Amino acid sequence: MSFRTIPCSPADPLRVVIAGAGGMGRAWLATVADSPEVTLAGIADLDVALARDAADAAGLPDLPVGTDAVALARQTGAQALINVTIPEAHHPVTTAALFAGLPVLGEKPVAENVSRALSMAAAAEVTGELFMVSQSRRWNPQLAALRGMTARLGAIGTVSTAFFRSERFGGFRDLMPYPLLVDMAIHAFDSARFLLRAEPVTAYCQSYNPPWSWFAGDANATVVFEMEGGTRYVYNGSWCSPGDITSWNGTWRVSGERGTALWDGDHEPVLDAEVAAGEAAGSSYSGIAGALQVFVRALRTGEPPSGEVHENVMSLAMVEAAVRSATSGRVERLDDVLERAHAQALGEETRADVRNALAGWTSVRDVLAGPERVETG
Ligand SMILES: NC(=O)c1ccc[n+]([C@@H]2O[C@H](COP(=O)([O-])OP(=O)(O)OC[C@H]3O[C@@H](n4cnc5c(N)ncnc54)[C@H](O)[C@@H]3O)[C@@H](O)[C@H]2O)c1
Incomplete structure (x- = not known):
């Protein structure tokens, strides 16, 4: 525009x-x-x-x-x-x-x-x-580097994010019906679109609250998105998982035809693949x-x-599709x-x-x- x-x-x-x-x-x-x-x-x-x-x-x-x-x-x-x-x-x-x-x-x-x-x-x-x-x-130079690696892996089968933290916020998040999906997961969903240069097609979500959770709503969720081209993006997260917490960015695995790229969310991503290292595709914005x-x-x-x-709205649509699937129990079309x-x-x-x-x-x-x-x- x-x-x-x-x-x-x-x-x-x-x-x-x-x-x-x-x-x-x-x-x-x-x-x-x-x-x-x-x-x-x-x-x-x-x-x-x-x-x-x-x-x-x-x-x-x-x-x-x-x-x-x-x-x-x-x-x-x-x-x-x-x-x-x-x-x-x-x-x-x-x-x-x-x-x-x-x-x-x-x-x-x-x-x-x-x-x-x-x-x-x-x-x-x-x-x-x-x-x-x-x-x-999205303005994270390490994510930009992971995106550059992803582009060298050929067809991508699966991208996954694990987000496991133990946060006691107090206030509105403790009372929201879907605190993880609505307040946090959008960052990862937006990053997945950016990484894959692809838009979501469907979403299937199970959202739940572990017995020990201190949140009123669902502190945990697992979502599977089918992305354009057939790649599956899998988000698995929790706000109430004490022990070995992940980065605020989550930890990422990109699994492709020619190898794998890994990112722990806090350090430079790592490529495990039979492909030329190529130019580092970073970003000067942070x-x-x-x-x-x-x-x-x-x-x-x-x-x-x-x-x-216009370009950003689809990240919010992923949140809405996940919440809808969590309530309907069905695969939802974006x-x-x-x-x-x-x-x-x-x-x-x-x-x-x-x-x-x-x-x-x-x-x-x-x-x-x-x-x-x-x-x-
Ligand atoms: N990018 C990130 O990592 C990140 C982190 C935290 C929050 N956020 C986002 O930032 C936004 C604000 O979050 P926050 O944690 O500062 O919330 P907050 O509740 O601490 O502050 C929001 C403020 O907006 C004021 N406000 C409400 N309506 C207003 C209006 N019409 N005009 C002027 N002021 C108004 C409130 O009085 C309040 O002081 C949210 O959209 C949140 O999702 C982003």
Whole structure:
């Protein structure tokens, strides 16, 4: 999708407002403050005292604060917005920003469900503003190296992720029905799409809660995705598995026609294969600082970034398909998830221009895929 560019550079940094001053909002505050390409114009939170605290803690006592991020952007002359609010606020805040002429870099998940995500993709089309989702683990140089190895293994049979941790969060995660699938697994699902350069076709999931779990909802899940081309992606995870915990990225095994690639999630991946070592295919971008660099570069050049909203939605659709399968006990088709979400988005949309854009989509999968697949720089 083409979008409005903004001429910005370290000599003329992009002025941004951050929406959301919670745990992750503070991480973004520090990242923006450290970046030579971006200048902080303000921070907003429904709880303005929290925004003030976050600014003070970052050593920025004069930073403008407010409760409405778009209004604050207008007052301060900001050119873009970083949305780090709770998932339920992603749709209203991002849509308001796009219609106010502000490109948006938003935290994962793109929205609280696929239907709202499709509405945001249509809003980006209507406004011609860039909306990129920061799926931070995609910006991991070790994952980029594993992707390079995967490309040398010929046809891929299976990719698997093991994610086993023992986390006592307290708060909302302890009460969610599917804390692992909804709050965490999206990182791995998005990484699997990136690794394989392939989209999901079906999902089968068993989600369950071990007897000793301290979570109210299902802390464990095993999901099998059939990906385009027939590769199976298998995710096996738990939030309540004391002993020999894995990396926050999980541990990965890519099993292909010509060999195997392994990644422990924290160190360089290893290739066990009868293939030439080839060029190391790394990436210069890392974590949320990498996502910010990519966002600024996209605004400057007009090149669609990895994480552009259309390209990101399928990762959330994998979560929704897994949860649906966990409740139905059946294999769920991703196309059905997309079509149902599209019908819901059309039914719920309150803006006529966005509804018209959604109504013009004949195949949701084709619209999300776009004219060409986005590659990372
Ligand atoms: N990439 C990662 O590794 C990672 C890690 C943690 C959280 N996240 C994501 O970051 C986002 C925020 O997570 P968090 O842990 O900081 O949550 P949090 O609950 O600590 O903070 C969210 C803040 O948003 C504020 N808020 C809600 N609605 C708002 C609105 N309309 N306008 C302005 N502020 C509003 C709340 O008052 C709260 O202070 C979530 O989408 C979460 O999934 C990503």
